[in-house]
Amino acid sequence: MTTDDHIVFIVDDDLRIREALSELLEAHGLRAVAYGSAGEYVRAEKPDIPATLILDVELPDINGLELQRQIAEGDHPAIVFITGHGDIPSSVRAIKHGAVDFLTKPFSDDDLMSAVQAGLAQDRQLRLERTEIAALRARYKLLTPREREVLPLVVSGLLNKQAAAELGISEVTLEMHRRNVMQKMAAVSLADLVRMAEKLQIPVAHSRRVGEE
């Protein structure tokens, strides 16, 4: 019944909890893998598919919150915290750092499942975004240095004439570069290109509004 398009990781030092959660997730048709400590989880080979991490706060080696902080740098699945004794500061901190939910044991089936599902959805979305950005980056790499200079000017909304003057080239040459940029980036319109530049976090160097301020 379980499918391979997702996975739920469980990290808890209590075997009983690991067993029960795995069983519950499987009963819901979700694939689960359980680890007894943070270290085990970090070292494990994990499939690159949408995932959610159910993380116990009290762990033998390092605290769940500490693990959250450590893995925040890289790509990691959405985290659902579980704890035997939920305290407000810990939960606030966990949520602030992007946790999907913070559940106090014993928790209800619905709460856990909706948190897990939300986590998976969040991870899918993130993965999608990450894929799109990766594709954009690949296209951006195709641009020549001159084209990379042209791109921010164009998305800033400068007229061709203005942008050409900015770069000290002719308007004709600029129009050629602009066409190439649109083509290489596979942008259907200027608006599309602007959205791409935003995702690539290309700074808008020259705004017409600069002079108005």
Place this chain on the structure above:
Amino acid sequence: MMTASRALAETEAERALRIIGSMPAFAWATDAAGRFTYVSPNTLAYLGTVQQDLDPLRDEDEFGWRRVVHPDDYDHVAARWRHCLQSGDHYDTEHRLRRADGAYRWFRNSGRPSRDSQGKITGWYGTTLDIDEQKQAEAALRDREHELSQLVDMVPSHLWRLSPDGEPIFFNKRMVDFLGMDVADTARPGITRLEAMIAAGVHPEDAAAFEGTLRRCLATGEAFAMRYRLRRADGTYHWMSSRAEPLRDQDGRIVQWYGLCHDINDQVHAEETLRQSERRLLQLVETLPAMIDCAAPNGEPIYRSQQLREFLGYHLEELDGTGKSRLASTLEAGVHPDDLAGVKEKYAHSLSTGEPYARRHRLRRFDGEYRWVETRAAAMRNAEGAIVQWNVICLDIDGEVRAQEKLRLAQESLARASQAASLAELSASIAHEVNQPLAAIVANSHACHRWLCAEPSNVARAKITVERIIRDANSAAEVVSRIRALFRQSVEPRTSATLGSVVTEAGNLMAEEAARQRVRMEVDVERNLPLVAFDRIQVQQVLVNLIRNGIDAMNSAADDRTLGIRVCRTGDVVQTEISDCGRGVEFPDKIFEPFFTTKEHGMGMGLAICRSIVESHGGRLWVEKNEPQGARFIFTLPIEVKAAQ
């Protein structure tokens, strides 16, 4: 008639001779040349000689009586006699004569010449009188006078004499030597001798008092006595103690004043030094920032320092005449009623045994406020060891006592707070222990529900989950019953026992587990351990916990799986050590915190509860490194203090 007159005349001559012979004196007569014409028979009898032997010898220069005159006297007697014979002067000498038995006695010899009508000396008549006793008396008198004058000069004091109107008449030699002047030197023009003496000798500061006192005595006849400084010849002033009394005649008139004066300079200086040191001591005692009290051997206060007088607000003398002893009055008036019995008892004990006294109690200040004081007393003893005085010091320690009381209250509230904190830890720990199986049960129940509701239902999986539910529910129930046991026992009275038996019990309880894990247990319990008051079940739980921790620590490690249990006395605690050869403790600071675990299955209540239990017994639990490897958990329990102490 003729015959009768002649007979009468003869009788007259004979009678004259008889009278001369029976007179208590010797009589003699010589011719003009000094040859004896008559020597009374009693004289010859006394001297044991004959008249002819007394006459001059053939050698003209020598007299026959030379043999009877004392050799020391002969020369001047002979010289005088020759002179009288030639000049006719009266002859009067005193010399010693030798009696017939050889003894010399003093005699006065007197001779007068008899002359004829032309005035020519015809002969000499004389008498010799025994004056020996008189001479002896004179000599004795002389000797006595000599001794007296020697005495006067030799006594180590000044002796002086004044006339009735106060003029110096006599200074003894020592006084003359001291002053460097004699009475004669006090003769100065225009002033009396007394004034001169005062001016020269008495210290200017004492002069007026000296003269005034002396004048008053001279006027009234009262005895004179005073101390003053007298100038010595070298210019230094010496303290003198002087007395004088009048000598009165039969009519009561003052004839003379006799005075005695001795040098008391050293004594005065010693007294002054003593007085100064006494004054310093008194000042010390009076200014010491403590209250000082001295009491007689029976405890009756005899002195109180200013600080104590000021504190109490009354003087010692005010206690007299109340019918009670000073001590009893002081204690009853001053000591706080709650402390009085103890203080009295302790005082009585010290007074009867001589042991030092020390006690803290409240003492009433003059303003009615009771303040805490610490009183200490010790006996001062004489050379024989008998108590002569009690010296008491009393310190106002009210501030300290109150500060201590505050500290104690703060500590108590701190203890309560930490008790509350450990209660909070305990309840959190319990919640954790119960929540784990509960969470598993809830999750398994939902899973089971889903397996059963699936189309088709997965009974096999449902069965597995149900089994887990039962298992976890039992585990939760076990936790709960263990907690109940823990609380039930914690209110039961603690029993006094040695730890040995509990350690053995705990060891037996864990023996099976140890064998299963191939762990060897070495138990070493010191003999004759003192009693410890503890809750048997709680301490057993601590031991079981620590032993299981030790066994678990070694399950993944080491060829040498030895668990050591050692119980011994260390100072005033009994110390129990449980050592393993496992991996050791990675986080020694954190392992006693609740929820901190390094194990897959938390056992029982965890180290936090172990620590709570040990601390509730007044002991400590901590962990050290075990050598060469592993961990050593150590807990102490205080040795029971005997109720009597």
